[in-house]
Amino acid sequence: GPKADKKEESKEQTTQKEQPKPEEKQPEKQAEKQPEQKQEAPAEKKGLRVASHNAMIEGNPYRAVYETQIAAAAQKAKEMGLISQFDSFVANNDPALEAQQIEQSINEGYDIIIVNPIAASGLDALIQKAADAGITYINADCIYDSDKILNVVVDQAAWAEIQADYVIKTLGKGAKVVQFNGIDGNSASEIRSEVWKKKLPEAGIEIVKTVAHNWSDIEAKQLMNEIIASGLEFDGIINQEGANGIMDAIEESKIDFPKCITSSEEVSWIRRIAKVNEDKEAFPFIVVENPPGIGATALAIAINIRQGHELDPGKMSGNNLIYYTPQWIMTHENQKERLESIADLPDSTSVSSFMSVEEAKAAYFK
Amino acid sequence: MNKNKVYYFVKNNQIGMALLLSLLIFVVTIALNPKSLNVNAFGSILSLMSMLTIAAAGQTLVIIADGIDMSVGATMSMAAIVTVGILRGREDPMLFVIAILAAIGVGAIIGLCNGLGAVKAGLPPMVVTLYISNVVNRLQYVMTGGTPEFTSVSLIYKSFMTERLFQVFPVISFFALGMYALIFWLMNRTRYGQQIFLIGNNNRAAQLTGIRTTRLKVINYMMAGILSGIAGFIGAGNSGYIKCGAFDGMTIDTIVAVVIGGTLLAGGKGSYAGTAAGALLLIVLSNGLAVLSVSPSMKNLIMGVILIILLGVYNRAKPVRA
Amino acid sequence: MNQKINQIKRSPAFSGMILFFLFLIVYFGVQYLQAPESFWSIKTYRNFMSLFKSFSPLILVTMGQAFLMLMGIIDISIGMQMSFANVLAAMLPEILGLPTPVAWLIALLATILLAVLNGVIVSCLRIPPLLAGFAMIYVIKGINLLIAPKPGGKVPAIANQVFDSMLFGFIPFSLILLAVMYGIWLYLEKTPLIKAVYAIGGNERNAYATGIHTTAIKIKIYALAGFFTGLAGLCYTAAYTTGNPITGEIYGLQSISACILGGISLAGGWGNMASAVYGVGFQILVQTTVPKVFTMISKATGVNYNTYWHNLFSDIIILLGLVVTIFAIRAQRTTFISGLKKQIKGAKADE
Amino acid sequence: MLEMRNISKNFEAVQALNHAHLKVEKGEIMALLGSNGSGKSTLVKVLSGLVNPTGGEIYIDGEAVQIKSSADARKHGIAVAYQDFSLIPKMSVIDNIMLTLSPCKKNGQIDEKKSREMAEYYLNELQIDVSPDAPVELLMPSTQSMIEIAKALAMKPRILILDEATASLHADEVEIVFSVLKKLKAEGTSIIIVTHRMSEIFRICDGCTILKSGETVAEGNVNQLDLDEIVFHMTGKYPDKEIGKQETKEKNHHLQLLLDVKDMAMPPKLKNVNFQAYQGEIVGIGGLDGQGQSEFIRVILGDHNYTAGKMIYQGKEIRYKQAADAVSDEIGFISGDRGRESIFPLRSVAENLFAGNTARGKLFAYLSPKEIDSFAKSAMQKYGVVAGGLRHPANSLSGGNQQKLVVGRWIALSPKLLLLDDPTKGVDINSRREIHRILRECTERGMSIIYVSSDNEELLEIADRIYIFYEGQISALLAGDDRREEKLVAAMLGIHQKQEEKGKQDDESKN
Numbered sequence A: 001g002p003k004a005d006k007k008e009e010s011k012e013q014t015t016q017k018e019q020p021k022p023e024e025k026q027p028e029k030q031a032e033k034q035p036e037q038k039q040e041a042p043a044e045k046k047g048l049r050v051a052s053h054n055a056m057i058e059g060n061p062y063r064a065v066y067e068t069q070i071a072a073a074a075q076k077a078k079e080m081g082l083i084s085q086f087d088s089f090v091a092n093n094d095p096a097l098e099a100q101q102i103e104q105s106i107n108e109g110y111d112i113i114i115v116n117p118i119a120a121s122g123l124d125a126l127i128q129k130a131a132d133a134g135i136t137y138i139n140a141d142c143i144y145d146s147d148k149i150l151n152v153v154v155d156q157a158a159w160a161e162i163q164a165d166y167v168i169k170t171l172g173k174g175a176k177v178v179q180f181n182g183i184d185g186n187s188a189s190e191i192r193s194e195v196w197k198k199k200l201p202e203a204g205i206e207i208v209k210t211v212a213h214n215w216s217d218i219e220a221k222q223l224m225n226e227i228i229a230s231g232l233e234f235d236g237i238i239n240q241e242g243a244n245g246i247m248d249a250i251e252e253s254k255i256d257f258p259k260c261i262t263s264s265e266e267v268s269w270i271r272r273i274a275k276v277n278e279d280k281e282a283f284p285f286i287v288v289e290n291p292p293g294i295g296a297t298a299l300a301i302a303i304n305i306r307q308g309h310e311l312d313p314g315k316m317s318g319n320n321l322i323y324y325t326p327q328w329i330m331t332h333e334n335q336k337e338r339l340e341s342i343a344d345l346p347d348s349t350s351v352s353s354f355m356s357v358e359e360a361k362a363a364y365f366k
Numbered sequence B: 001m002n003k004n005k006v007y008y009f010v011k012n013n014q015i016g017m018a019l020l021l022s023l024l025i026f027v028v029t030i031a032l033n034p035k036s037l038n039v040n041a042f043g044s045i046l047s048l049m050s051m052l053t054i055a056a057a058g059q060t061l062v063i064i065a066d067g068i069d070m071s072v073g074a075t076m077s078m079a080a081i082v083t084v085g086i087l088r089g090r091e092d093p094m095l096f097v098i099a100i101l102a103a104i105g106v107g108a109i110i111g112l113c114n115g116l117g118a119v120k121a122g123l124p125p126m127v128v129t130l131y132i133s134n135v136v137n138r139l140q141y142v143m144t145g146g147t148p149e150f151t152s153v154s155l156i157y158k159s160f161m162t163e164r165l166f167q168v169f170p171v172i173s174f175f176a177l178g179m180y181a182l183i184f185w186l187m188n189r190t191r192y193g194q195q196i197f198l199i200g201n202n203n204r205a206a207q208l209t210g211i212r213t214t215r216l217k218v219i220n221y222m223m224a225g226i227l228s229g230i231a232g233f234i235g236a237g238n239s240g241y242i243k244c245g246a247f248d249g250m251t252i253d254t255i256v257a258v259v260i261g262g263t264l265l266a267g268g269k270g271s272y273a274g275t276a277a278g279a280l281l282l283i284v285l286s287n288g289l290a291v292l293s294v295s296p297s298m299k300n301l302i303m304g305v306i307l308i309i310l311l312g313v314y315n316r317a318k319p320v321r322a
Numbered sequence C: 001m002n003q004k005i006n007q008i009k010r011s012p013a014f015s016g017m018i019l020f021f022l023f024l025i026v027y028f029g030v031q032y033l034q035a036p037e038s039f040w041s042i043k044t045y046r047n048f049m050s051l052f053k054s055f056s057p058l059i060l061v062t063m064g065q066a067f068l069m070l071m072g073i074i075d076i077s078i079g080m081q082m083s084f085a086n087v088l089a090a091m092l093p094e095i096l097g098l099p100t101p102v103a104w105l106i107a108l109l110a111t112i113l114l115a116v117l118n119g120v121i122v123s124c125l126r127i128p129p130l131l132a133g134f135a136m137i138y139v140i141k142g143i144n145l146l147i148a149p150k151p152g153g154k155v156p157a158i159a160n161q162v163f164d165s166m167l168f169g170f171i172p173f174s175l176i177l178l179a180v181m182y183g184i185w186l187y188l189e190k191t192p193l194i195k196a197v198y199a200i201g202g203n204e205r206n207a208y209a210t211g212i213h214t215t216a217i218k219i220k221i222y223a224l225a226g227f228f229t230g231l232a233g234l235c236y237t238a239a240y241t242t243g244n245p246i247t248g249e250i251y252g253l254q255s256i257s258a259c260i261l262g263g264i265s266l267a268g269g270w271g272n273m274a275s276a277v278y279g280v281g282f283q284i285l286v287q288t289t290v291p292k293v294f295t296m297i298s299k300a301t302g303v304n305y306n307t308y309w310h311n312l313f314s315d316i317i318i319l320l321g322l323v324v325t326i327f328a329i330r331a332q333r334t335t336f337i338s339g340l341k342k343q344i345k346g347a348k349a350d351e
Numbered sequence D: 001m002l003e004m005r006n007i008s009k010n011f012e013a014v015q016a017l018n019h020a021h022l023k024v025e026k027g028e029i030m031a032l033l034g035s036n037g038s039g040k041s042t043l044v045k046v047l048s049g050l051v052n053p054t055g056g057e058i059y060i061d062g063e064a065v066q067i068k069s070s071a072d073a074r075k076h077g078i079a080v081a082y083q084d085f086s087l088i089p090k091m092s093v094i095d096n097i098m099l100t101l102s103p104c105k106k107n108g109q110i111d112e113k114k115s116r117e118m119a120e121y122y123l124n125e126l127q128i129d130v131s132p133d134a135p136v137e138l139l140m141p142s143t144q145s146m147i148e149i150a151k152a153l154a155m156k157p158r159i160l161i162l163d164e165a166t167a168s169l170h171a172d173e174v175e176i177v178f179s180v181l182k183k184l185k186a187e188g189t190s191i192i193i194v195t196h197r198m199s200e201i202f203r204i205c206d207g208c209t210i211l212k213s214g215e216t217v218a219e220g221n222v223n224q225l226d227l228d229e230i231v232f233h234m235t236g237k238y239p240d241k242e243i244g245k246q247e248t249k250e251k252n253h254h255l256q257l258l259l260d261v262k263d264m265a266m267p268p269k270l271k272n273v274n275f276q277a278y279q280g281e282i283v284g285i286g287g288l289d290g291q292g293q294s295e296f297i298r299v300i301l302g303d304h305n306y307t308a309g310k311m312i313y314q315g316k317e318i319r320y321k322q323a324a325d326a327v328s329d330e331i332g333f334i335s336g337d338r339g340r341e342s343i344f345p346l347r348s349v350a351e352n353l354f355a356g357n358t359a360r361g362k363l364f365a366y367l368s369p370k371e372i373d374s375f376a377k378s379a380m381q382k383y384g385v386v387a388g389g390l391r392h393p394a395n396s397l398s399g400g401n402q403q404k405l406v407v408g409r410w411i412a413l414s415p416k417l418l419l420l421d422d423p424t425k426g427v428d429i430n431s432r433r434e435i436h437r438i439l440r441e442c443t444e445r446g447m448s449i450i451y452v453s454s455d456n457e458e459l460l461e462i463a464d465r466i467y468i469f470y471e472g473q474i475s476a477l478l479a480g481d482d483r484r485e486e487k488l489v490a491a492m493l494g495i496h497q498k499q500e501e502k503g504k505q506d507d508e509s510k511n
């Protein structure tokens, strides 16, 4: 109905607003695009057909933003005539439905298939099929173990290292931290956890408790409440997401602020922690982005590949892996400018950057 | 003789047993981890228990009338989203009135659908309320486009809702007390309450005694919806960050709390005090397992086994052979 | 001929069949409209056949659930049980270094044992199945996560190749497997065991009074359902070459609603395996077709409806299907009874 | 052959069996007698494994046996046609008869052909005229009863028990069953018959065992006992020959017509019923089980919908949609099927007494527990319900007291019209008298009562006029001096009065 249309519109606005912010070179980019589009005339005629497969979006804000950003990027690419069709499928966390949808996309002959899978395995047969059919199959966000496809993922180890370094710097030797993971078994969550489990003890910091909040503020709050209730002593918190829930529990129990907290990039959290630290650094923190726009970046890379460009092995991490390193980092030092740069983003989204087709070309191609 | 007394107490005093078990678990927790005896522990347990108790109010009514409401969580989430959407971080008292009315309205509509499906159409309550809850859940995403524009109530309101007096008594526990008074009045001081007990115990007899059973059961589902709506409104303030489906996990917790609190799944017997005791037992157990650093997998396992034991003691069906 | 039609009309699976074929038409209709030129090619056939491969775990789980539901029992933990089999099959080679066939056999047997345990809890401890299901979900989830804290495990490629293969190039292996399993039903349907199942579902006390070992039969049927569930877990393992501790959970409720959609009575004693198959087929077709319908709509109108709309509509359709089924069954039964009100005596026997 | 010794059984507070005895020889037909609720069915169920006795021993062929389940009973060759049936409503006639008995083919599947043959053999033997594939829930109660018997026969038992199997059978059907029983007897089968029809006992039984309040009070040969003695053992008093000869009140003419039912039909249970009830009288309804009495009374209550005819109550034509409508028009209903239709077993005595009141009044108005208690207290005093306490659950009361609870519930509200469907089922003689006394008092105050009873004696004792139902129609109206047992029985069986009855009905329809 009409209501739906409105929602669609407003969402597009949101994403459009989001885009330019992290990418400050936006205007130049637009200018560059015009001539290139003409060059790509043959590709336009063919009209690339793109299918995106996402494991789920309901109940997972990260993947929801992933979904809107890849859709926005695709819309743009469509307007520029780079692709002719974009369809998106969501499997509601049902592996059977996921496999079915991917298989149908393969059978239907899409040119590009971008998958953010449920799990890091289980799709080998389909990948083979896609390869046989000459489809550009890109796995985005979570690493999928296969040498037949290109993985485009955020460098989770780098992400975790930035946080770990900050904690080590802030707390120093002999400190105790509580570690909040995402979902046990989720590849991003596991990679980060492994980095922390290695780096922190090496630096003489003890991880006194590890919990998983399933990327949920509500669960994070309950867990933090339980940790506080258990009388556990700790100095800092190293955390993947859900910082708002953790903060709620801390404020609710009126305990002193820990000596530091790390988190990823929800706008509401950024504003909240910035406010806490407005006058002086009351609660040291670091925010490191883990951009949901990775799907859109993957799309940009895929279009480049279809346009016949060749990947530069020197710019990749292994022959089938492209790491996107987090760039948007905020601490007390750059708090002011970072806050300004996201001034017109709504509370409910997260900071996210992604690459345009040209940027991707520049970054990863010969 | 003594043995018999214990047996009689265990068998007939489910609320007492739930409280006793809660105490036992709490004591064991403290014994194993003395640090966990602190004001925050009480505050946090009370707060979580209060939220669950509030959420389980509607479920108690429905189960007593021999139904089941699988849409409690979805209704709460919907009401919370509506609440936060209306408040938009503002604090105008008028808006609160509108928000709570909207939450009640949302609950009433969902409850009415449940009632019409489960009673008028005579579909199995478990299945029909489950599907209605699915639809409600999906509606939230469609309405908000996946991420609500506003995810939280204003800071002042939130800190009021999560305030703990003397670090121990959360404000929400007073809401729970208010809810208790309301439900107690409804169940024990009105014909409505009497009627749902009778219907739950023997629907046919109630019908032949002149109770308009169909109408009453539909009203009861609506009442449950309204209570879940109110729970969602309170939850919106208490839980900080609201997203679509924020309270979905509550449904099963409410059923478990109601049942281990001594309310018969087959209806006709039960109390809200029991539900509160059941909620306490669940929360203390979960808290204990967390405090003792039990891994999530073991936590699941232990919860399941304890549930089976409780059900085995209290919720066994009669044998075929009399 | 007429008699045959009447017989079909009276079959418990009638409404499920109608729903299924209705959506089958929608499914192919959408395929046709999407690409009229390639509709009459092998592609359409392959697309359809691939449904069996992807969804055979769900179909098998639903068949297992159907056995229980005919007896008047629901088991919402059945999806978790499937994941249990899946996790064991995938993880045992890794943890204990067992050869794959041994691991798979153990997984199957262990699932049957787990189902029997469930049966003991429900029929010997007499805990209401719904509550027992809730509790068992916790328990099995805990066990699954202990075995496999995260998705993983070792599954040889050959398993997937076999599972993915087509006999004579056009019959999927999974379809054959499903046919064999359905054959088991066709055989069992005429045995005293299933007669006893219907009797227990129809009226447990009277079945007992007739000399049926209700407890023993229940446990046997749990074991049988466990066999189907375990096999579903193995199919899952072969299809997705990974062990995933929790993804099966949704199959619990999905299988129950599939059975009800197909016309199996929640109270038991009414329905058959065809009902279950039609029901689950309907559900699968709705799930896979609705997004395509939206894709077509957005192509035609230019308005993009996101996945949230797909899900909303899928659920609404399934809810409507449920309502239709139950009313259809009721209408069927009242024509059956042709005006005869339920008789006092008969009703008494229900107690 | 079979001996049960010292069998006891308690259902919570109710002692259903108290050291009961039973002994049957090979080829003997034993009558098991006793008034309602005396424990006959319970004794039967102990034998068939459906009830777990609190104490006692069972001997078969002199050997002590343990019967722990129905299957055990089957192993010992015991088969029962249950009073409340053991049929699976949705299954076909064949499947019901052959359930667990079907012969199997080599491959383990049921041999359907043989199975059908066997089932048809028993259908023929009992001359049951049904389609073997029809689901039993569609059949008339009498046919269901025959199928239940066929099912028991098909088990080829050494000990066959018929628990009031003849209660809802027609005379010709009873003949068929008896001839089969005689054949079985000749083959050496031991048979136990539970029945309330005294004539049957003398026709077919050899021995006779009488239960009273769960105790075996008499055992003996039938020809050594006469009817009076049997009744004495059952009830503790000799039958009152004066029953039915009491003064008729003959007040109909002075009194106002309260309820007038005209040509009511509800196929297939009711056809063409014309019925009147006047203010202040007790109208009895009699007949064999399942002849439409229960349906008729529920039609008045609005619980069933009738398809033709009309109902005039207090001068207005009415058509209730549900019982609640009737109740708000001051019609009350008391069912004898306590467990299903009237008692709230888990709720307290006070709440049970107050239930009728609960149904009326504002839903959300304040209702103090004191109000419930004081209402209940006064009702209890008036109607002599003996209870542990107001707060005890109703299922802690004995059956008789539970029934008094239900009666008290309604009378305390003094409705204009009270409908009773066999309200004294399983109620002992004193409570029954008490209930009758209360009802008479009520009519004095102007209440009208419609009283369905399966007990002729009771009907003759309490009713001013008696309508008798036969196959959904009224076969006779007995008033004044006509109220005599033999007329009643004749009308019940629909036998000799065919022409008479026809004439009467014509008269009625003319009116």
Ligand SMILES: Nc1ncnc2c1ncn2[C@@H]1O[C@H](COP(=O)(O)OP(=O)(O)OP(=O)(O)O)[C@@H](O)[C@H]1O
Binding pocket: B322, D011, D012, D014, D015, D016, D034, D035, D036, D037, D038, D039, D040, D041, D042, D043, D083, D399, D425, D426
């Ligand atoms: N399952 C039960 N639970 C509780 N009480 C029971 C149960 N079965 C029977 N009773 C009680 O036991 C007593 C004996 O019942 P039983 O059915 O044996 O009587 P009966 O002699 O067969 O009577 P009738 O002639 O009416 O059939 C009654 O008071 C009855 O209410």
Ligand SMILES: Nc1ncnc2c1ncn2[C@@H]1O[C@H](COP(=O)(O)OP(=O)(O)OP(=O)(O)O)[C@@H](O)[C@H]1O
Binding pocket: D012, D013, D014, D015, D386, D387, D388, D392, D396, D397, D398, D399, D400, D401, D428, D431
């Ligand atoms: N567990 C109990 N709780 C409360 N009261 C009980 C309990 N057990 C027995 N009683 C009381 O003892 C009384 C005796 O019960 P019993 O079944 O023997 O009565 P009865 O003489 O058979 O009555 P009736 O003939 O009316 O059936 C009951 O009326 C009940 O009030």
Ligand SMILES: [Mg+2]
Binding pocket: D040, D041, D042, D083, D163, D164
């Ligand atoms: Mg009896």
Ligand SMILES: [Mg+2]
Binding pocket: D014, D015, D037, D398, D399, D400
């Ligand atoms: Mg008694």
